[in-house]
Amino acid sequence: MDNLQPLNLRTVNVTRYVTPLREGGSMPAIAEADDDFLYVLKFRGAGQGHKALISEIIGAEIARKLGLKVPEVVFANLDEAFGRTEPDEEIQDLLKASVGLNLALHYLTGAITFDATVTKIDPLLAAQIVWLDCLLTNMDRTARNTNMLIWHKELWLIDHGASLYFHHSWQNWEEQAKRPFVLVKDHVLLAQADDLEKVDQQFKSILTPAFINEVLNLIPDEWLNEDIFSSSEAQRQAYALFLNTRISHSEVFVKEAQNAKQALI
Structure with missing residues (x-):
């Protein structure tokens, strides 16, 4: 389980907001990035703010080190333009509050x-x-x-x-x-x-x-x-x-x- 490479998270840019995932209170979303992959996007502007994102990084990378299977975690840049075109007011507010660096997990299609x-x-x-x-x-x-x-x-x-x-x-x-x-x-x-x-x-x-x-x-x-x-x-x-x-x-x-x-x- 030794990891000879230094830990590093890729950074992607969000190109398309696909759909919200309303199961949780933080309302993550499925989004597409400029690497053409889909991600579950977790917003810095959600209720728990940065703390949930910090927990996500720590939990996911410790799990991965222990040999457990976890989707790839990436940093995701969100441009301010996303909040301007979203018709849902609640989602619009979330997007506006999350401009900048967020966190995302690779979307496991069909899971x-x-x-x-x-x-x-x-x-x-x-x-x-x-x-x-x-x-x-x-x-x-x-x-x-x-x-x-x-x-x-x-x-x-x-x-x-x-x-x-x-x-x-x-x-x-x-x-x-x-x-x-x-x-x-x-x-x-x-x-x-x-x-x-x-x-x-x-x-x-x-x-x-x-x-x-x-x-x-x-x-x-x-x-x-x-x-x-x-x-x-x-x-x-x-x-x-x-x-x-x-x-x-x-x-x-x-x-x-x-x-x-x-x-x-």
């Missing part, structure tokens, strides 16, 4: 939503995804909204925007890094997850501080603008401390997941 009652997956893969979501405190991988797709007979993870919820307030974030993820009890794959301790040992060795820094260096400085930090670099280092602390204390969230799984029996 179907994963349904745990229909498709059973390998217990080790289930454990890997549960571990990832405990690390990221991802509350949005439930039976109601799995945020997983079946594409070309393989399981793909999408939408990590609801991860790292501590950064919406930054309250007691150092303490939160060491806490169990109690919402794992609602994880759609928890019942199928085996060998969590084996996954824990493997994944902790992969997610080094150096790699975490690589991921965080992908985040544009303009998205790191919390008033409580003296600089974008200070905020970036806070993310690093949170993630590295959580990785080094992973036995806490692994035990919580094991107990939650036992309670299902």
Whole structure:
């Protein structure tokens, strides 16, 4: 799983707004870019703003490093002209508020939503995804909204925007890094997850501080603008401390997941 190439996200320019995806509150959209590919475009002007985009970068690139399948993530430039021609006032406001750099994921054409009652997956893969979501405190991988797709007979993870919820307030974030993820009890794959301790040992060795820094260096400085930090670099280092602390204390969230799984029996 070693990645010899430095982490880098391509940048594309949005050329066509295709259709909104109204399933989520942030109202992403399918859009076409100047490389002729379709993307799920996530807007900086949506309700959670840059924080959801930051969570998306961190979650997707950590998942990819761990060998899980995630669509390519790119930066997407949105020109101010898009907001002028959109007839829907709500969408027009969103486009106007999102001029500049946004985030997008490669659109998996023809993919179907994963349904745990229909498709059973390998217990080790289930454990890997549960571990990832405990690390990221991802509350949005439930039976109601799995945020997983079946594409070309393989399981793909999408939408990590609801991860790292501590950064919406930054309250007691150092303490939160060491806490169990109690919402794992609602994880759609928890019942199928085996060998969590084996996954824990493997994944902790992969997610080094150096790699975490690589991921965080992908985040544009303009998205790191919390008033409580003296600089974008200070905020970036806070993310690093949170993630590295959580990785080094992973036995806490692994035990919580094991107990939650036992309670299902």
